[in-house]
Amino acid sequence: MIENISIYELLTLSTILFFIGLYGFLTRKNLITMLMAIELLLNTSVINFVVINKYLYPNMLQGVYFSIFIIAVAAAETALAISIIINLYRLKTSVDIAETETMKY
Amino acid sequence: MDFSYTIFILIIPIATFLLLGFFYNKIKPAISGWIGVFALSVVAVLSYYTAYQYFFNVGKVEGKFQTFFGFKTNWMNFTETLRIDMGILLDPISIMMLVVVSTISLMAHIYSRGYMKGDRGYTKFFAFLSLFTFAMMGLVVATNLFQIYIFWELVGVSSYLLIGFYYEKPSAVAAAKKAFIVTRFADLGFLIGILLMGYYGGSYDFMELNNPEGPAIMNWASSSFMGLSVITWALILMFMGGAGKSAMLPFHIWLPDAMEGPTPVSALIHAATMVVAGVYLVARMFPMFHFVEDGFALYVVAWVGAISSLFAAIIALTQKDIKRVLAFSTMSQIGYMMLALGVSKYEGHEGLGYMASMWHLFTHAMFKALLFLAAGSVIHAVHSNYLKDMGGLRKYMPITNITFLIAALSISGFPFTAGFFSKDEILLAAFEHNKPIYFITLLVAGLTAFYMFRLYFGIFWGKKKEYEHAPHESPWSMTIPLLFLAFMSIASGYLPFSEWLTPDRVGFHGHLNYTMAAIAVTVGLIGIIIAWLFYKNPTNYPAKISAASGKLYKWAFNKFYFDEVYIFITHNIIFKRISAPFAWFDKKVVDGTMEGIGNKTVSLSKAIKGVQSGKVQDYAFAFAGGVFVLVLIVIYMI
Numbered sequence: 001m002i003e004n005i006s007i008y009e010l011l012t013l014s015t016i017l018f019f020i021g022l023y024g025f026l027t028r029k030n031l032i033t034m035l036m037a038i039e040l041l042l043n044t045s046v047i048n049f050v051v052i053n054k055y056l057y058p059n060m061l062q063g064v065y066f067s068i069f070i071i072a073v074a075a076a077e078t079a080l081a082i083s084i085i086i087n088l089y090r091l092k093t094s095v096d097i098a099e100t101e102t103m104k105y
Numbered sequence: 106m107d108f109s110y111t112i113f114i115l116i117i118p119i120a121t122f123l124l125l126g127f128f129y130n131k132i133k134p135a136i137s138g139w140i141g142v143f144a145l146s147v148v149a150v151l152s153y154y155t156a157y158q159y160f161f162n163v164g165k166v167e168g169k170f171q172t173f174f175g176f177k178t179n180w181m182n183f184t185e186t187l188r189i190d191m192g193i194l195l196d197p198i199s200i201m202m203l204v205v206v207s208t209i210s211l212m213a214h215i216y217s218r219g220y221m222k223g224d225r226g227y228t229k230f231f232a233f234l235s236l237f238t239f240a241m242m243g244l245v246v247a248t249n250l251f252q253i254y255i256f257w258e259l260v261g262v263s264s265y266l267l268i269g270f271y272y273e274k275p276s277a278v279a280a281a282k283k284a285f286i287v288t289r290f291a292d293l294g295f296l297i298g299i300l301l302m303g304y305y306g307g308s309y310d311f312m313e314l315n316n317p318e319g320p321a322i323m324n325w326a327s328s329s330f331m332g333l334s335v336i337t338w339a340l341i342l343m344f345m346g347g348a349g350k351s352a353m354l355p356f357h358i359w360l361p362d363a364m365e366g367p368t369p370v371s372a373l374i375h376a377a378t379m380v381v382a383g384v385y386l387v388a389r390m391f392p393m394f395h396f397v398e399d400g401f402a403l404y405v406v407a408w409v410g411a412i413s414s415l416f417a418a419i420i421a422l423t424q425k426d427i428k429r430v431l432a433f434s435t436m437s438q439i440g441y442m443m444l445a446l447g448v449s450k451y452e453g454h455e456g457l458g459y460m461a462s463m464w465h466l467f468t469h470a471m472f473k474a475l476l477f478l479a480a481g482s483v484i485h486a487v488h489s490n491y492l493k494d495m496g497g498l499r500k501y502m503p504i505t506n507i508t509f510l511i512a513a514l515s516i517s518g519f520p521f522t523a524g525f526f527s528k529d530e531i532l533l534a535a536f537e538h539n540k541p542i543y544f545i546t547l548l549v550a551g552l553t554a555f556y557m558f559r560l561y562f563g564i565f566w567g568k569k570k571e572y573e574h575a576p577h578e579s580p581w582s583m584t585i586p587l588l589f590l591a592f593m594s595i596a597s598g599y600l601p602f603s604e605w606l607t608p609d610r611v612g613f614h615g616h617l618n619y620t621m622a623a624i625a626v627t628v629g630l631i632g633i634i635i636a637w638l639f640y641k642n643p644t645n646y647p648a649k650i651s652a653a654s655g656k657l658y659k660w661a662f663n664k665f666y667f668d669e670v671y672i673f674i675t676h677n678i679i680f681k682r683i684s685a686p687f688a689w690f691d692k693k694v695v696d697g698t699m700e701g702i703g704n705k706t707v708s709l710s711k712a713i714k715g716v717q718s719g720k721v722q723d724y725a726f727a728f729a730g731g732v733f734v735l736v737l738i739v740i741y742m743i
Contacts, residue, residue, distance in 0.1 A: 022729060025722070025725060026722050026725055026726050026729070027722070097720075097721065097722065100719075100721065101718065101719035101720055102719060103719050104717050104718055104719030104720075105714040105715075105717045105718075105719075
C-alpha cells in the first residue's frame with residue numbers, strides 16, 4: 001500500500017504519538033487539552049490496529065473495522081467529556097484540573 | 106372449690122401500676138388516688154373472700170388444711186423433675202399473708218391520699234405502691250423457689266423506688282442505693298442457695314421439697330460440705346437472703362436509712378410486709394428447715410433472730426428520730442418472729458413457735474403499720490422527725506394520741522391487746538425449747554415497752570412546747586386508717602390462729618399460759634412505768650443514766666458502729682486493696698492495648714492518606730507507571 005515504509009517506522013510513529021499523548025494527559029492543567037491528549041492516545045491505537053492488520057493479515061479487514069469503532073467511541077466519549085466540562089465550568093467558572101480535586105481524604 | 110379468681114389479686118395491682126404509670130401526666134391527682142384505693146379495695150375483698158372460703162369452708166379436708174392452686178402453668182422444664190412453674194399456691198400461711206398485705210396496702214393507700222396531698226409525684230407514688238403490692242402478692246403465692254425469687258427482686262426494686270421517692274434529697278438517694286445494694290448482696294446468698302437446692306434437692310417446687318416423706322428431705326445426708334449437709338448449707342444461704350430482706354444481723358444496716366422514704370411507705374414496706382418476707386421464706390420452707398440435719402439451719406435462724414432482736418432493742422433506746430426508733434423496733438420484732446420459728450418443732454402442739462411467729466407477723470403488721478402511720482400523722486403536723494421538736498401533742502391530736510397509745514400498748518404486750526397474745530405464745534415457745542433465748546426474749550420485751558413509751562410520752566406528753574403554728578389533727582383520710590388499724594391491733598389477738606397456722610396443718614387448741622403471761626406483763630409494765638417516770642414530765646433521769654452508762658450509750662447511739670465497719674470494709678479493704686488494682690489493670694493493660702491498636706491505626710492512616718489526593722493526573726501517573734513496570738517484568742523476567 002505505502003511503498004518503502006516498513007512496519008518499524010509506522011510503529012515508532014505510533015509509539016512516539018502515544019507517549020506525547022500520555023505526557024500531555026499527565027501534565028496539562030486544562031481539561032480541554034487533557035481531552036485532546038486522550039484523543040491522541042486513541043489515535044495511536046487506531047494506527048496500530050490498521051498497521052498490524054495490514055502487515056499480518058493483508059486480506060482481512062477486522063483491524064480497519066476496529067479502528068472505525070474506536071473513532072465512533074472516541075466521538076461519543078468526547079461529546080460526554082465536553083458536556084461534563086461545560087457543567088463543571090458553570091459550577092466553578094473554570095476548566096482547570098485543580099478545581100476537580102474535591103474527592104479526596 | 107375453684108380458686109381461679111385469685112389470679113385477679115395479682116392482675117389488678119399490676120394493671121393499676123401500668124395505668125397510672127403510663128398515663129402519669131394525664132391523670133389528675135384527685136382521680137389517681139381514688140383509682141389506687143379502689144383497685145386495692147377490690148384486691149382486699151378478694152383476699153378476704155379467699156381467706157373466708159379457705160379457713161371456714163373448704164380448706165380443711167379430713168382434719169388437715171390442704172394446699173390449693175389458684176392457677177398453675179408449666180413454664181420452663183429442665184429435666185423430668187427439675188422445672189420452674191408459675192402459679193398461685195394457696196395454703197394457710199400464703200392466705201394469711203394475702204390478708205395482711207392487702208389490708209395494710211389498702212390502709213396505706215387511703216392514708217397516702219391525705220399524707221401525699223399536693224406532692225408533685227402524687228400519681229407516681231400510687232403507681233409505685235401498686236407495683237409493690239403486685240410484687241408482694243406474687244411473692245406470697247409463689248409455688249416454687251424461682252417464682253419467689255423473681256418476685257423477691259421485684260419487691261426489692263419497688264422498695265428502692267419508694268425509698269428514693271424524694272429523689273431530690275441526696276440522703277434519700279443514698280438510702281435507696283444502700284437498701285438495694287445490701288439486700289442484693291444478701292440475695293446473692295439466696296440465689297446460690299436456690300441453685301444448690303435445685304442441684305442436690307432435685308426440685309424447686311415447694312410441694313415436693315417440703316413433703317416430709319419426699320426425696321429432698323429423706324436424702325439430705327447424701328452429700329456434705331465442711332461437716333454440714335449441702336442441703337443445710339443451701340438452707341443457710343437462703344436464710345441469708347431472708348436476713349437481708351428482714352434486716353437481721355448483719356444485713357440490718359439498710360432499714361434505718363430506708364426511713365428516708367415517705368411514711369406510708371415505711372408503714373407498708375418497711376414495717377408490715379416486705380421486711381417479713383424473710384420470716385415468710387423460712388416459714389414457707391419450714392419442713393425442710395426442721396427435718397434436714399435435725400434442724401441445724403433452724404438453730405442458726407433462732408440465734409440470729411434472738412441476737413438481732415436484742416441488738417435492735419438496745420439501739421432503739423437511744424435514737425432521737427422517731428421513725429428510726431420504729432425502724433429498730435421493727436427489726437427487733439422481726440427478730441422475735443425469727444427466733445420463734447427457730448425454736449419451733451413440727452408435730453401438733455410442738456409447732457407452737459411456728460404458729461406464734463405467724464401470729465406475731467399478723468399482729469405486728471397491724472400495730473407497727475399503725476405506729477408508723479400515727480408517727481406520720483405527727484410528722485405531718487409538726488414537720489419534723491425529731492423527738493426534741495415534739496411534746497404535749499395529746500391536746501392537739503386526740504385521735505392520733507389514742508391510736509398511737511393502743512399500738513404502743515399492743516407492741517408492749519399489755520393484757521388483752523393483740524401483741525399480748527402473740528408475744529405470750531412466742532415466749533412460751535422459747536421457754537419450752539431454748540432457755541437462753543427465752544431470757545433474751547424477756548429482756549427485749551421489757552426494753553420494747555420502755556422505748557415505745559419513751560416515744561409515746563415524748564411525743565404526746567412531756568414538755569409543754571410552744572409551736573409556731575398550732576398543730577392540728579390530720580384529715581379523715583389519714584385518721585380512718587389509724588382507727589381501723591387500732592381496732593385490728595386489739596381484735597387480731599382474738600383470732601384462733603393456733604387452729605389455722607401450724608406446721609403440720611392439723612392445728613391444736615391454743616390457750617393462754619397464765620404464768621408466762623404474768624411474767625411477760627410484769628416485765629412490760631416495769632418498762633412502761635420507768636418510761637412514765639422518766640418522760641411523762643421532763644426529768645433529768647435520762648440524761649443522768651446516759652451519762653452514767655458512758656461508752657455503752659455512745660455505742661448504742663451510733664448503732665454499734667455497724668455502718669462505719671461496713672464503710673471501712675467496703676472502702677478501705679475492698680475498694681482500695683482489691684478493686685483499685687483491678688481497675689488499674691483494666692485501665693492500663695486491657696484498655697491500653699486496645700487504645701494502642703486504635704492509635705497506631707490512626708497514625709498509620711494519617712501517614713498514608715496523601716495517596717488519596719483527588720488529583721486525577723496522579724492516579725493516571727501511578728497507573729501508567731504500574732503498567733510500565735508490569736511490561737518490563739513481562740519482557741525481561743519471563
